[in-house]
Amino acid sequence: MTASASRKASDDPGPKAGDPGGGLDRGVFAVAMVVVLGAIMAILDVTVVNVALKHLSEDFEAPLSTIQWVATGYTLALATVIPVTGWASARFGTKRLYMISIALFVAGSALAGLAWNAESLIAFRVLQGLGGGMIMPAGMTILTQAAGPQRVGQVMSVVGIPMLLGPIAGPILGGWLVDDVSWRWIFYINVPIGALALVLSARILKRDEAKPTERLDFLGLILLSPGLAGLLYGLATGAEKSDFARTDVLITAVGGAVLVLAFGVHALRRSNTNPLIDLRLFRRRSVAAASGTLVLFACSFFGAMLILPLYYQTVRGETAFASGLLLAPQGIGAMLTMPIGGRLTDKLGPGKVVLVGLAVVVAGVAGFATQLTVDASYWYLGIALFVMGLGMGMTMMPTMSAAMQTLQHDEVPRASTSLNIIQQVAASIGTAFIAVLLTAQMRDRGLESSGMGGEAPAAGQVPPEILQQIMTKMADAFQTTYWFSLGLLVFAFLPALLLPRRKPAVPDADTVPAEKPMVMH
Numbered sequence: 377m378t379a380s381a382s383r384k385a386s387d388d389p390g391p392k393a394g395d396p397g398g399g400l401d402r403g404v405f406a407v408a409m410v411v412v413l414g415a416i417m418a419i420l421d422v423t424v425v426n427v428a429l430k431h432l433s434e435d436f437e438a439p440l441s442t443i444q445w446v447a448t449g450y451t452l453a454l455a456t457v458i459p460v461t462g463w464a465s466a467r468f469g470t471k472r473l474y475m476i477s478i479a480l481f482v483a484g485s486a487l488a489g490l491a492w493n494a495e496s497l498i499a500f501r502v503l504q505g506l507g508g509g510m511i512m513p514a515g516m517t518i519l520t521q522a523a524g525p526q527r528v529g530q531v532m533s534v535v536g537i538p539m540l541l542g543p544i545a546g547p548i549l550g551g552w553l554v555d556d557v558s559w560r561w562i563f564y565i566n567v568p569i570g571a572l573a574l575v576l577s578a579r580i581l582k583r584d585e586a587k588p589t590e591r592l593d594f595l596g597l598i599l600l601s602p603g604l605a606g607l608l609y610g611l612a613t614g615a616e617k618s619d620f621a622r623t624d625v626l627i628t629a630v631g632g633a634v635l636v637l638a639f640g641v642h643a644l645r646r647s648n649t650n651p652l653i654d655l656r657l658f659r660r661r662s663v664a665a666a667s668g669t670l671v672l673f674a675c676s677f678f679g680a681m682l683i684l685p686l687y688y689q690t691v692r693g694e695t696a697f698a699s700g701l702l703l704a705p706q707g708i709g710a711m712l713t714m715p716i717g718g719r720l721t722d723k724l725g726p727g728k729v730v731l732v733g734l735a736v737v738v739a740g741v742a743g744f745a746t747q748l749t750v751d752a753s754y755w756y757l758g759i760a761l762f763v764m765g766l767g768m769g770m771t772m773m774p775t776m777s778a779a780m781q782t783l784q785h786d787e788v789p790r791a792s793t794s795l796n797i798i799q800q801v802a803a804s805i806g807t808a809f810i811a812v813l814l815t816a817q818m819r820d821r822g823l824e825s826s827g828m829g830g831e832a833p834a835a836g837q838v839p840p841e842i843l844q845q846i847m848t849k850m851a852d853a854f855q856t857t858y859w860f861s862l863g864l865l866v867f868a869f870l871p872a873l874l875l876p877r878r879k880p881a882v883p884d885a886d887t888v889p890a891e892k893p894m895v896m897h
Contacts, residue, residue, distance in 0.1 A: 403522070404519075404522050406580045407518060407519055407522040407580060407581065408519055409576070409580075410515075410518075410573060410576045410577050410580055410581060411515035411516070411518060411519045413569060413572060413573040413576065414474065414477075414478055414511045414512075414515050414573050415511065415512055415515060416542075416569065417478075417481060417485075417508070417511070417566050417569055417570060417573070418481065418508040418511045418512055419512075419542035419546070420542050420545065420546045420549065421450070421485075421504065421508060421546075421566065422450070422451075422542070422546070423542055423543050423546030423547055423550070424546040424547065424549060424550035424553075424562050425446060425447055425450075425550065425562065426447065426547065426550075426681065426682055426685050427547045427550045427551045427554060427685045427689075427696045427699050427700050427703070428550055428554045428559045428562055428696060429443055429444065429446070429447070429682075429685065429686060430685070430686055430689045430690060430696070431554050431559045431696065432446060432494070432497070432559060435559070436493055436494040436497070438494040439815060440686070440811050440814060440815050441612065441811055441812050441815045442494055443494055444682065444807055444808060444811035445494075445498045445808070446494075446497055446498055446501050447501075447682060447807050448608070448804045448807050448808045449498045449499075449501045449502045449505065450501045450502065450504060450505040450508070451505065451800050451801075451803045451804040451807070452502070452505070452604065452605055452608070452800070452801070452804045453501075453502045453503075453504070453505025453506050453508075453509060454505045454508060454509035454800045455509070455604070455796075455797045455800035455801045455804065456505075456506065456509070456597075456601045457505075457506050457509035457510050458509055458513070458793060458796050458797050458800065459593075459597070459652045459653065459793050459797060460510070460592065460597065461473075461509070461510045461513040461514060462513075462793070463591075463592040464510065465513075465514060465517060467592075469583070469584045470514050470517050470518050470521070470584055471518065471577065471581045471582065471583055471584055473510060473514045474510075474511070474514040474515055474518060474577060474581070475574055475577050475578070476507075476510075477507045477508070477509075477510035477511045477514055478507065478511060478570050478573050478574055478577070479507070479570075479574065480503065480504075480506055480507025481504055481507030481508050481511060481566065481570060482507075482566060482567055482570035482571065482574075483503065483507070484500050484501065484502075484503035484504030484505075484506070484507060484508075485504055485563045485564065485566035485567060485570070486563070486564065486566075486567050487500040487503065488500040488501055488504060488563040489560040489561070489563035489564040490560075504563075509800075518581060521584075522582070541707070541711070542707070543703075543706060543707030543710060543711075543765075544704050544707030544708060544711070545707075546700075547685065547699065547700030547701075547703040547704070548697070548700040548701055548703075548704065549562075549565075549700070550562050550696065550700060551695065551696035551697035551698065551699055551700030551701070552696075552697045552700070553565065554696035554697070555695045555696050555697045556697070591650060593650055593651055593652040595642060596639055596642055596643060596651055596652030596653070597652055599635050599636070599638050599639035599642060600635070600636065600639040600652055600653070602632070602635060603631075603632045603633070603634070603635025603636040603638070603639060604632065604636060604801055604804075605632065606628045606629070606631050606632025606635065607628075607629055607632030607633050607635075607636060608632070608804060608805060608808055609628050609629075609632070610624075610625050610626070610627070610628035610629025610630070610631075610632055611625075611629055611809075612808045612809065612812050613625050613628070614629065615809065615812045615813075615816070639652075639653075640655060643655045644656065653793070653794045653797060654790040654791075654794060657783070657790060657791050657794060660779075660782060660783065661782075661874055662778055662779050662781055662782045662783075662875065662876055663779045663783070663791055663794075663795075664871075664874075665778070665779075665871045665872070665874035665875050666775050666776065666778045666779035666795065666871075666875060667779070667794075667795065667798050667871075668868075668870070668871030669730065669734075669775050669868050669871045669872045669875065670772075670775050670776075670795060670798055670799055670802060671798060671802040672802075672864050672865065672867050672868035672871070673734070673737070673771055673772075673775070673802075673864075673865065673868050674798075674799050674802035674803045674806055675802050675803075675805050675806035675809070675864050676741070676806060676861045676862070676864035676865045676868070677737065677764075677768060677806070677861075677865075678802075678803040678806045678807055679806035679807050679809065679810030679811075679861055680741060680744070680764075680810065680858060680861045681703075681706070682806075682807045682810055682811060683810055683811065683814050683854060683857060684703065684744075684761075685699040685700075685703065686814075686854075687748065687851070687854045688702055690850060691750060691847055691850050691851045691854065702754065702757070702758065702761075703761065705758045705759070705761040705762035705765065706761040706762065706764055706765040706768070707765060708762060708765060709761070709762040709763065709764065709765020709766040709767075709768070709769065710765040710766070710768045710769040711765075711769070712765075712766065712769065713733075713765075713766045713767075713768075713769030713770050714769040714773065716769070716770070717729055717733065717769050717770040717771075717773060717774050718773060718774075718777075720770070720774075721773070721774045721777050721778075724877075725876055725877045725878045726774040726775065726777045726778035726781065726875055726876060726877075727778060727872070727873075727874075727875035727876050727877035728877050729770055729774040730770070730771055730774045730775050730778065730872050730875055731869070731872055731873070731875075732770060733767045733768070733769070733770030733771035733774065734767065734771055734865065734868055734869060734872055735767070736763060736764075736766050736767030736770065737763075737764055737767030737768060737771060737865060738767075738862065738865050738866065739763055739767070740760045740761065740762075740763035740764030740765075740766075740767060741760075741764060741858060741861055741862045741865055742862055743756065743757070743759070743760030743763070744757070744760055744854075744855070744858040745855060745858040745859045745861070745862045746855075747760075747855075748851060748854050748855040748858060749848075749851050749855070750844070750847045750848045750850075750851040752851075772799075775872075775875070776792075776795055778875040778876055779791055779795055780792070781876050782876065806864075810857060810860070810861060813857050813860055814853060814854065814857045817852075817853035817854075817856050817857055818850070818853050820853075821849040821850075821852065821853055822849075823846070823849060823850060823853070
């Protein structure tokens with residue numbers, strides 16, 4: 377092969393349009409390796425922190441209602457940058473944006489590992505989220521462009537590996553680091569991975585030119601992001617203190633609500649052709665129903681997963697590593713049904729699949745709401761978690777698909793962005809309020825203390841019969857909190873009944889949407 381032919385072959389991004397069955401060549405695999413490195417960091421970080429919350433609470437002497445913002449602040453930051461990603465990709469170029477995102481994430485990780493109190497850790501987690509929220513969309517855009525449209529399915533299968541393994545490996549890795557090294561290493565571990573990703577990105581990724589195509593809705597961003605944060609913080613603080621008339625609660629909650637309402641007015645203005653979230657799409661029944669289902673499901677599911685490691689560690693006395701292992705059935709269940717749910721959605725219609733998925737999740741959560749006692753069988757709890765995972769795999773992506781089914785091709789990218797923001801915000805609301813509810817349940821049972829809002833004393837400090845009573849009260853607090861989570865899931869059936877129940881229509885070739893940054897969380 378001549379040198380010119382070799383260069384031509386290396387520059388070829390993939391098979392020609394008439395060869396949709398071509399495999400992924402070495403160049404695409406190299407790009408995929410870079411993208412997967414970034415995805416591993418971003419996805420693991422979502423799941424790795426939950427098993428460390430008890431240790432963080434003890435080290436910083438902070439209650440659960442405060443320390444849960446380590447998780448909530450991160451997801452809120454993700455929601456903030458999702459709508460910015462498309463504009464930033466065009467403005468700076470996808471390679472540059474990807475490297476900036478990784479650098480922000482690594483910087484936030486290093487600083488989080490150095491945190492000296494709960495407030496500093498929360499702030500650094502927000503910085504992490506600002507970078508982490510752009511890693512997956514930018515990476516998927518790079519990989520899709522490198523592979524070509526005919527090989528998107530193969531690309532998704534490669535990047536889907538960390539997405540499926542994250543909920544399994546994250547808690548186990550986090551538990552091991554917390555127990556045998558230090559909780560700080562759940563953040564430090566991102567530094568060498570991120571450094572390697574940056575080096576490989578600079579060497580492997582093809583440079584693309586910045587091509588600004590649309591104007592960023594700066595006013596919408598300024599109104600929505602602090603509005604959501606203020607509203608959520610105010611409501612959570614009022615619930616935690618059982619006093620919504622406090623000055624700080626009123627200022628933050630009312631101020632946040634005003635900003636969110638102002639954003640709504642701004643987004644609905646006829647002159648606003650590129651709103652941060654296109655609220656006009658919610659006039660479509662499929663989009664509105666999918667959004668309602670997603671909000672209730674995410675609030676319940678992610679809130680429930682936040683407090684389960686705390687049950688294992690505080691009530692059952694398990695280590696963080698053991699707690700991570702005990703969470704693995706949920707990830708295994710989701711890994712099994714996510715691909716099946718996608719295929720069933722294409723064959724049967726999303727509405728039918730989502731209803732089945734919700735029913736399965738309800739069965740799993742009901743197991744915790746009825747049987748999460750001080751001596752519940754680990755086999756029983758593992759089965760309940762596995763069932764929750766099975767249902768989750770048949771709920772999340774089919775709900776997203778239901779929203780897209782009736783949209784025009786130019787509406788799909790805007791709807792995808794809106795739904796991903798809704799998912800992240802709902803997860804933030806769920807983790808915040810489930811944590812507040814658990815704290816309130818502990819307080820009602822006279823289990824207040826520093827730490828988790830109900831830390832059990834050491835076995836040698838009180839007589840065994842008294843310790844057993846304390847443990848029983850703590851288990852009852854967790855079990856009661858799961859009833860609230862179950863209630864949210866039951867309400868999710870109402871909007872889910874309005875989802876389309878026919879399989880999606882096959883689009884014509886000339887109606888396929890133009891490539892946009894892909895948002896996946």
